[in-house]
Amino acid sequence: MKTSSPRQEPTNEPTIRIGALAPLTRPGWVEAGRHLLAGLELAVGEVNDAGGIGGRVLELLVRDTAADPQRAVAAVDxxxxxxxxxxxxxxxxxxxxxxxxxxDALGLPFLCSSAVLDALAEQPTNWVARLAPAQSHSWQAYADFLLDAGHGRIAAATQPSVYWASGVRLLRDYLASHGGTVIELDMTSLTPVAMCDELAGLGVTALLLLVGYPEPALAIVEAVRRDHRLAGMMIGAPAGQPEFAEWARLLGADGMAIPFLRYLPGRLGPLGTRIEMLLRERLAEPPSFVAFEGYDTIAVLAAALHAHGTDRARIAESWPQLAVTGTRGEIRFSRMPGIGVWQWAWPPVQVVDRDPAEPDRFRVLHLR
Incomplete structure (x- = not known):
């Protein structure tokens, strides 16, 4: 049900204002926010360099969410x-x-760049579309990787969170349907060393990090790597913690060979290759998949604005009509079962890890 909050009608201002949300301070994942913003800003610059939208330039109004839902709601208002x-x-x-x-309550179109929780909206809405794959889709690919690699009995280090709880449930259900098992280790009551003690007696072959970053994820990795009882234990991070360069800087060799999800194709096309080079220059490091998500977000929104101007209702109505060439393939939105927003079905999904012999190189272990 919509609230009675007043809507802001489109204006004839010389700029078209686009609100941008990103975690830019702790406890948000700052590096992810920085990469997301780099992609958004690069695409906005290219749209404006090409003449803008009907002669009007895009203006990005950036607000830091710091991983705080209430702060995000205030920013949306x-x-x-x-x-x-x-x-x-x-x-x-x-x-x-x-x-x-x-x-949704305000009637403000929202193109979500990078969040994967299936229940992004409590009820079906036409105002919201999403580029990132739903968690049920991407984490099933990760479960397939685990099974293919012979990991049917796994442990998961967990913390309380809707996101982590959803991930555990998805993995448990999918692995159980294939004869597998997931054992949770609650990190609110265990230190990393105590967790290793429990892990040593479970008879599992893999440990998944379903916990916050940087801590306790980093401490858990270090504890496992240093425990001779756990030699050969695979550590996995489906949420993508090893994607960013900071992971390699902080953990060194301990952070290598930890499989995680990323949303890139096996090979980038011409647009993706060009944007990768520009993002690398802007970030002064290899761009993560989150930076590509940021760029693609503006590419999609610009297409909607070119077709429909700044009328909010018409932008929202256009989601299923769009077909946009993005950095990672053609982007089209559709309705998927159990997902209440317009969804790109589907971005490419990889399971990769960092190569111990060359930490900046990612080895593709599974592709969907």
Missing amino acids: ELNHLGAAALVGEYHSVVARAAAGRA
Whole structure:
């Protein structure tokens, strides 16, 4: 049910304002926010360099969510009041869900860049679309990788969170249907060393990190790597913690060979190759998949704006009509069972790890 909050009508201002949400300070995942913003800003610059939208330039109004859902809701209200034509961005799923709920209530189109929680909206909405794959889709690919690699009995180090709970449930259900088992280790009551003690007696072959970053994820990796009883134990990180360069800097050799999910194709096409080079220059390091998600977000929104101008309702109505060439393939939105937003079905999904012999190189272990 919609609230009675007033909507901001489109204006004839010389710029088209786009609200952008990203975690730019702790406890948010700052590196993810920085990469997301780099992709958004690069694409906005290219749209403006090409003449903007009907001669009007895009203006990105960036708000730091710091991984706080309430802060995100306040930012959505502010951006609505400022006349944003649409909302983009966010990395953390629980934060994106709060932003999506408020955007739906206000009638503000929201193109979510990077959050994967299936229940991004509590009820079906036409105002929200998403580029990242749903967690049920991508984490099933990770479960397939585990099974193919012979890991049918696994442990998961967990913390309380809607996102982690959803991930555990998805893995447990899928692995159970193939004869596998998931054993949870609650890190609210265990130190990393105590967790290793429990892990040593479980008879598992893999440990998954379903916990916050940097801590306790880093401490868990270090404890496992140093415990001779756990030699040969595979550590996995389906949420993608090893994607960013900071992981390699902080953990060194301990952080290598930890499989994780990323949303890139096996080979980038011409557009993706060009954007990768520009993002690398902007970031001064290899761009993560999150940076590509940011770029693709603006590419999609620009297509909607070119076709329909800044009318919010028409932008939202256009999601299923769009067909946009992105950095990772053609982007089209559809309705998927159990997902209440317009969904790109599907971005490419990889399971990769960092090569111990060359930490900046990613080895593709599974591709969907």
